[in-house]
Amino acid sequence: MAPILIIDPGHGGIDPGGGSNKLFTEKDLTLKISLYQFQRMHELNIPTAVTRTTDQTLSSEERTALVRNSGARYCISNHINAGGGRGSEVIYSIYASAALPRKISEALEAEGMPNRRIFTRTLPNDPSKDYYFMHRDTGCVETVIVEYGFADNPLDADKLNRDWRDLAEAVIRAFCEHTNLAYRPPEKTGSNPPPVVLPGNGEEPxxxxxxxxxxxxxxxxxxxxxxxxxxxxxxxxxxxxxxxxxxxxxxx
Ligand SMILES: [Zn+2]
Structure with missing residues (x-):
């Protein structure tokens, strides 16, 4: 069965990504977010693929070929931003609708990550083409680039480091809402480890x-x-x- 969604953890291998700081490296955090989402989609019985599951180098050609040939209708490409800003950015193709990006940005906002902007961008010398290869070279797959926050903003960095699971979950929720697929929140025993019950009555002094x-x-x-x-x-x-x-x- 062809996947509906392919999740793309940005960067990897020899390419750490620019959205890195002392707390995390972009390629590692995007992989954690993506594997969490992949696992959640599996729990929700939504056929989903992923471009990499390890710290692997993928050229832009290899990456876009994986997406193009996946048979998926959508691709979510996960990234962490840098360069002086605050909040999430969701980038979509000039040939796509803003509906899914808007849902994603609202869901991230509901989890406490403000939205900076949702936007499209074209090649400076050719306004008929998307600027980002993930939009330009992924064929008919509707690809949305999600920049979860800025690694070089202390508020974003702290939020990303602490609550990346909630932000990853928000994107899944938004995706299910947009595609009318049944969504259920993660079970308590899921990826967020449950509070440890102490021996005895569990009450603290x-x-x-x-x-x-x-x-x-x-x-x-x-x-x-x-x-x-x-x-x-x-x-x-x-x-x-x-x-x-x-x-x-x-x-x-
Ligand atoms: Zn990136």
Whole structure:
């Protein structure tokens, strides 16, 4: 059965992508987002393909051939932006409609990633051709490039690093809505690990609870995943985020 959608994790292999920073590399984050989406589409029983599943180099010719020959109706090409901006950008072909890009941008916005713009772009010397090869050379597949946010914007970078699963999910939701395919949210036991239930009654002593709630009230900790994991260590990056927020608060 031909896939309806082919997901394209941008870059890969020798090409790390420009949307990288100290927290992540574009090629790794786009792969994580894409594999998450691929898995979710599988759960939703929607035939879906993917251009790469590993840290693999794909030339633009190889990539567009995979999309063109996939038999898919749509392609979502996942990217992380850079270059001074804030928020998501969704780019579509001059020959396509803005409907799916608009849905995607709204879904990302609902997950807390503001939308910067949705747009099309043509070759400077030929206004009949798309600027991006993913639009120009992917034949009749409707390809949408999703730039989830800016790696060089601290707010976006933090959001992408913490909530990439929610953003990836938002795109799936938007896609299903646009194509009238049945959507169900992920089960609690899905890719977002459930809060660990502690031995005993699972209740935290008050002093632990209070200290944790204080961190949330102060905005030092924002990811809800941590709230019920009083006895679990935070990854180093999360500690670094907390310390940086504290430092910035104290400096006023
Ligand atoms: Zn990119």
């Amino acid at each position: 008050d002093w632990k609870r209070e200290a944790i709630e204080w961190m949330y009230e102060q905005g030092l900790l924002t990811n809800e995943d941590w709230r019920n994991r009083a006895d679990e260590p935070l990854p180093l990056w999360a500690e670094a985020v907390i310390l940086r927020r504290l430092f910035e608060k104290m400096r006023g």
